[in-house]
Amino acid sequence: MITKNIQLDEQGRLKHFLSIEGFKRQHLISILDAAEPFANVQEQAVKKVPLLRGKTIVNLFFEASTRTRTTFELAAKRLSADVLNININTSATKKGESLLDMLHNLESMHCDMFVVRHNQSGAAHFIAQHVSPHISVINAGDGCHSHPSQAMLDMFTIRRHKKEFANLKVVIVGDILHSRVARSEMHALTTLGVSEIRVVGPKTLIPTGIDTFGVHVYHNLQEALVDADVVIMLRLQKERMQGALLPSEGEYYQHYGLTEKKLAYAKPDAIVMHPGPINRGVEIASSIADGPQSVILEQVTNGIAIRMAVMSQALGPRGSDSSRIGGNA
Amino acid sequence: MPDSHLLRLARQSEQLDISIINGRIIDPANQIDSHTDIHIQNGKILALGQAPDGFKAQKVIDVTDRVVCPGLVDMRVRLREPGFETKGTIASETRAAAAGGVTSLCCPPDTNPIIDNAAMVKLIRLKAATEGVAKVYTLSALTQQLKGEKLSEMRELKDAGCVGTTNALNPVKSTLIMRRALEYAASHNITVFIQPFEPWLSDGCAHEGVVSTRLGLAGIPESAETIAIARDLQLIELIGGRTHFCQLSSAGSIQLIRQAQKAGLPVTADVTSHHLHLTEMDIGFFDSNCHVLPPLRTQRDMEALRHGVQSDILSCIVSDHQPHDSDAKLAPFAETEPGISGIETLLPLALKLVDRQNMSLMEVISRLTIQPARILNIAEGTLSTGQDADICIFDPEAYWRVEKEKFLSKGKNTPFHGWELKGQVEYTIKTGEIVFSRK
Numbered sequence: 001m002i003t004k005n006i007q008l009d010e011q012g013r014l015k016h017f018l019s020i021e022g023f024k025r026q027h028l029i030s031i032l033d034a035a036e037p038f039a040n041v042q043e044q045a046v047k048k049v050p051l052l053r054g055k056t057i058v059n060l061f062f063e064a065s066t067r068t069r070t071t072f073e074l075a076a077k078r079l080s081a082d083v084l085n086i087n088i089n090t091s092a093t094k095k096g097e098s099l100l101d102m103l104h105n106l107e108s109m110h111c112d113m114f115v116v117r118h119n120q121s122g123a124a125h126f127i128a129q130h131v132s133p134h135i136s137v138i139n140a141g142d143g144c145h146s147h148p149s150q151a152m153l154d155m156f157t158i159r160r161h162k163k164e165f166a167n168l169k170v171v172i173v174g175d176i177l178h179s180r181v182a183r184s185e186m187h188a189l190t191t192l193g194v195s196e197i198r199v200v201g202p203k204t205l206i207p208t209g210i211d212t213f214g215v216h217v218y219h220n221l222q223e224a225l226v227d228a229d230v231v232i233m234l235r236l237q238k239e240r241m242q243g244a245l246l247p248s249e250g251e252y253y254q255h256y257g258l259t260e261k262k263l264a265y266a267k268p269d270a271i272v273m274h275p276g277p278i279n280r281g282v283e284i285a286s287s288i289a290d291g292p293q294s295v296i297l298e299q300v301t302n303g304i305a306i307r308m309a310v311m312s313q314a315l316g317p318r319g320s321d322s323s324r325i326g327g328n329a
Numbered sequence: 330m331p332d333s334h335l336l337r338l339a340r341q342s343e344q345l346d347i348s349i350i351n352g353r354i355i356d357p358a359n360q361i362d363s364h365t366d367i368h369i370q371n372g373k374i375l376a377l378g379q380a381p382d383g384f385k386a387q388k389v390i391d392v393t394d395r396v397v398c399p400g401l402v403d404m405r406v407r408l409r410e411p412g413f414e415t416k417g418t419i420a421s422e423t424r425a426a427a428a429g430g431v432t433s434l435c436c437p438p439d440t441n442p443i444i445d446n447a448a449m450v451k452l453i454r455l456k457a458a459t460e461g462v463a464k465v466y467t468l469s470a471l472t473q474q475l476k477g478e479k480l481s482e483m484r485e486l487k488d489a490g491c492v493g494t495t496n497a498l499n500p501v502k503s504t505l506i507m508r509r510a511l512e513y514a515a516s517h518n519i520t521v522f523i524q525p526f527e528p529w530l531s532d533g534c535a536h537e538g539v540v541s542t543r544l545g546l547a548g549i550p551e552s553a554e555t556i557a558i559a560r561d562l563q564l565i566e567l568i569g570g571r572t573h574f575c576q577l578s579s580a581g582s583i584q585l586i587r588q589a590q591k592a593g594l595p596v597t598a599d600v601t602s603h604h605l606h607l608t609e610m611d612i613g614f615f616d617s618n619c620h621v622l623p624p625l626r627t628q629r630d631m632e633a634l635r636h637g638v639q640s641d642i643l644s645c646i647v648s649d650h651q652p653h654d655s656d657a658k659l660a661p662f663a664e665t666e667p668g669i670s671g672i673e674t675l676l677p678l679a680l681k682l683v684d685r686q687n688m689s690l691m692e693v694i695s696r697l698t699i700q701p702a703r704i705l706n707i708a709e710g711t712l713s714t715g716q717d718a719d720i721c722i723f724d725p726e727a728y729w730r731v732e733k734e735k736f737l738s739k740g741k742n743t744p745f746h747g748w749e750l751k752g753q754v755e756y757t758i759k760t761g762e763i764v765f766s767r768k
Contacts, residue, residue: 006614021543100659120661121545122615130659142661144545180545207542208550 006128014313016128016137019146020187028191032156035302035309039156041078042304051312052081055112059085061140062118067276067300068140068150072115075307081315084111099123100130107132113315114138121145121180136314138307144178150275151184153306155192157299158230161271165192171224171266172197172215173256174234174283175205177245181275182234186213200224201256204245221256228266233258233274236283249282258284263293271295344761345387346370348380352392352722356399357695358711367397369718372761376714388763392722395755398694400432400719402701402710404599405575406650406672408434408465409739410456411449412441417652417739419453422672423461425738427765429648429672430721430754433702433709434463437522438470439497445470445481447489454490462764464719466707468522469494471510477501480510484517492705493573495522498622500557502528508564515570520706524575525557525582526623534663536578536624540609546663549624551579558585565594573704574598576649578623580633587642597704599645600634602678603669603744607631611744617658617665618744621649638696639686645701646693648675652740670740674731676723677750683725684751690725720758727753 005022009015020028041047057076061069069085076083088102106114113136116124121143128137141147155165162168170189176182176199189197190213197215199206206217218224225231236252246252258272272284272294280286288294347369354377355362361377368375368384375384406426409417417425426434436453438444444453450467457465469486471494473479483494494514501507514521530553535541537548558574562585565572577583577598589596603621608631612619619625637643651668658665671678679697682688702710709719731748733741757765 098656098659099661118661120663122663123661125615126661142545143663146545183543183545208537208548209539209542212539212542 014310017148017310017314018124018128018137018139020148020151020184020191021146023191025191025193028152028155028188031152031306031309031313032159034313035156035305038308039302039305042301047078048080049078050080051316052076052079055081055315056110057081057083057113057115057311058106058111059083059115060088060106060117061086062088062116062123063141065117065140067303068117071300071303072140072307075304075311078304079308079312081311099127103127103131107135111135113311115140117141119143138310138314141180143180144183145180146184147180148184149303149307149310150181151188152310153299153303154185154232154273154275155188156302156306157273157295158271160302161295162229165189165194168194168229169196169198169227170194170230170232171200171228172232172234173200173221173224173258175236175240176201176210176234177205177207178237178240179234185232186215190214198224198228202246205240221258221262222265225262225265228270231258231263231266231270231272233272233284235275235277236279253282257282258288260285260287263288273299276300342760342762344372345763346385347718347758347761348386348389349397349720349722350389350391352395352397354397354712355691355694356712357691358399358699359713360691361712362691367712367720369758369761372718374712374714374716374718377712390722390756392755394724394726395722396690396725397720397722399698399710399712400721400757400759401430401676401697402705402707403431403434403648403650403672403675404645404701404705405647406431406434406436407652407668408436409652410440411452415654416657418460419456419465420460421737421739422650422652423457423463423465425650425652425672425736426463427757427759428737428754429674430676430723430757431672432463432719432721432757432759432764433466433707435466435468435492435705437468437495437497439475443470443474444468444491445473445475445486447485450486450489450491462759464709464759466490466492466705468492471496471514471521472501472506475499477503477506480513483514483519487517487519492707493520493522495524495575498524498526500524500526500528500531504560504564507561508568511564511568511570511572515568520571520573520704522573522575523561525554525561525577527553527556530556534620534624534667535612536609536626538609538627540612544612544615544662551581551626551630554579554623555581555585558582562589562594562596565589565596569595571595576601576604576623576647577634577637577643578604578626579630583633583637583642590642597644598642599647599701600638600643601649602646602671602675603649604634605631605638605646606678606681607744615662616744617660617662618669618742620662620665620667621669622667635682635686638682639688639692644696645704646675646679646696647701648672650738652738653742654739655741658742668742669744670736670738670742673736673738674743674745674750676721676754677752678745680725680752681750718758718761720756721754722756723752723754725752727751729753
């Protein structure tokens with residue numbers, strides 16, 4: 001049984017960033033705090049800091065992605081690291097080279113960090129368990145399991161708008177079953193002490209035993225939105241229409257799409273979030289996505305700061321305060 | 330090929346006339362549990378107690394404080410040969426069996442080629458006789474190529490030596506074809522072994538529950554098993570015919586089997602030694618050694634399975650030995666191949682029930698010897714005089730640490746690596762030949 005938390009090294013410093021599970025509150029807060037100065041760097045004319053000069057970071061994407069890959073790339077470049085982007089069609093790896101062989105090849109090129117996205121749950125853990133000890137692994141999304149940097153950038157965005165986590169009511173809407181974002185967010189929100197988390201969707205999209213995450217399950221969006229402070233919409237993959245999970249996009253929008261009428265049940269200052277890419281008119285009305293309560297583009301910007309924070313904590317100079325997460329954890 | 334020909338080709342056996350003295354003999358078939366001696370001549374059990382006049386042992390084994398029981402009968406063992414020799418061979422896996430105290434084993438038909446013709450049965454029997462150190466029995470494919478479409482020639486396969494028939498891990502999707510297969514098998518008095526998977530609900534890699542949800546793994550609900558059992562029990566009620574359900578994993582399944590047995594249906598069932606001691610929680614952070622089918626389920630299910638063994642609803646414990654090469658387990662969880670290399674930990678894991686469930690040694694050993702032998706309808710698993718001298722001698726008090734590197738099996742895929750287990754095999758004797766000795 002593998003129970004050891006491999007995400008921290010023996011000194012309690014960030015080594016791999018694979019899932020929110022396994023981090024304490026102070027760990028998450030320290031990542032959020034570390035991201036604050038980077039968020040400011042971005043607004044300056046010269047956006048680069050020399051923290052990771054001489055380090056090589058490989059973006060290893062086994063699954064298509066634009067936003068996540070680009071923000072990781074930008075984050076690395078703004079930290080002055082060298083970046084290599086490798087997009088791998090998973091079917092091509094199945095034909096010949098094994099995942100491990102490919103990793104070992106990349107290791108021989110003296111890389112320092114792998115940013116990995118893969119369509120299989122557990123892929124990032126697997127890679128972290130098998131790479132050479134000097135390499136850090138950042139999970140940029142593995143199957144339906146985890147997408148921790150997305151969750152952290154969402155927490156960062158929430159904190160910028162809501163200050164305290166404790167009294168918030170957060171609603172997560174849509175395809176919880178297949179969503180690594182939702183899983184990571186639920187862990188992050190509960191770890192940060194959010195008092196009420198509601199997940200909403202038809203039973204076909206709510207996984208068994210989700211209540212063990214410490215969330216309340218709703219099947220009616222209006223009811224779930226009452227008094228909400230934060231509304232997180234999830235992307236609905238088109239392929240969910242096959243396999244009888246949903247009857248049609250139209251019916252889904254009717255009942256689980258966020259419209260102005262439904263949003264009115266939430267608090268007037270509620271913010272609306274979405275990890276993107278948005279399906280307008282499927283999970284969210286354009287008027288809301290582009291409206292005053294939407295912080296969707298801000299999430300993208302914050303994504304760079306959070307990824308800079310995570311990368312510098314994992315690879316930055318040892319002994320500096322920024323590398324130790326959460327003090328003497 | 331006639332059996333006499335097989336014998337002529339057989340590996341030179343080193344049969345000895347042996348006296349095993351001072352041991353505690355436990356033979357559930359004959360309800361014997363006593364401190365006495367046992368004598369072997371010409372590969373057969375000659376006598377218990379006093380050696381008959383004129384008997385001279387070539388070897389005397391003093392086994393004070395050791396248990397002497399029939400060689401174990403393991404109902405489900407993948408030898409991987411033919412077809413998957415990088416994972417295991419008849420030579421390597423029968424030696425692993427011997428190290429685990431197993432003298433008779435039964436392999437499912439999902440070799441490559443599949444055991445759906447008599448030539449394959451003969452090939453495996455010949456290989457086992459020439460290269461193996463355990464008795465190898467086979468089950469035939471229930472349907473051709475295990476496709477669930479056409480019946481195999483199961484009668485011819487029976488005549489060639491198969492002791493039952495099964496579609497192994499491939500569920501027969503069509504209820505009509507399942508009905509006909511059960512009818513045809515019953516006509517020829519062939520026991521059908523069913524691995525209950527409802528195909529439409531079984532497309533996952535972990536128990537559908539807290540852990541699969543946490544890890545984002547596709548789940549297999551308990552109902553995937555209970556629906557399949559319920560369907561087939563209805564058919565059996567209609568048809569009759571001996572049926573055995575393989576490696577149950579859930580509390581609900583035990584209820585169904587219990588009701589069926591109460592109603593007098595000719596139904597038996599087994600459990601694996603790992604399902605008695607592991608739950609979904611053992612997957613931890615994606616431990617691929619815990620990727621098994623059916624999946625490890627909840628604590629409640631595990632406890633129900635233990636009770637099921639105790640109350641004899643689950644009448645045998647199997648290893649479901651599935652050796653793998655290391656690559657098969659080196660991938661993200663869902664992409665790894667399911668299965669555990671289990672034959673070398675079968676006995677101590679089963680013996681845990683002595684302490685855990687307050688079962689007697691006799692009861693536990695019966696689930697590993699005579700009861701599987703009866704279900705397979707083979708003359709094994711007893712120490713009756715005149716029987717083949719197949720014997721397992723173990724130290725019931727010895728603690729040992731599982732070290733996968735020391736497995737004789739080619740498969741080092743065990744989730745029990747590092748576990749401290751109680752009960753260690755010291756000698757395994759097959760038809761009078763010492764096929765395993767720890768010293």
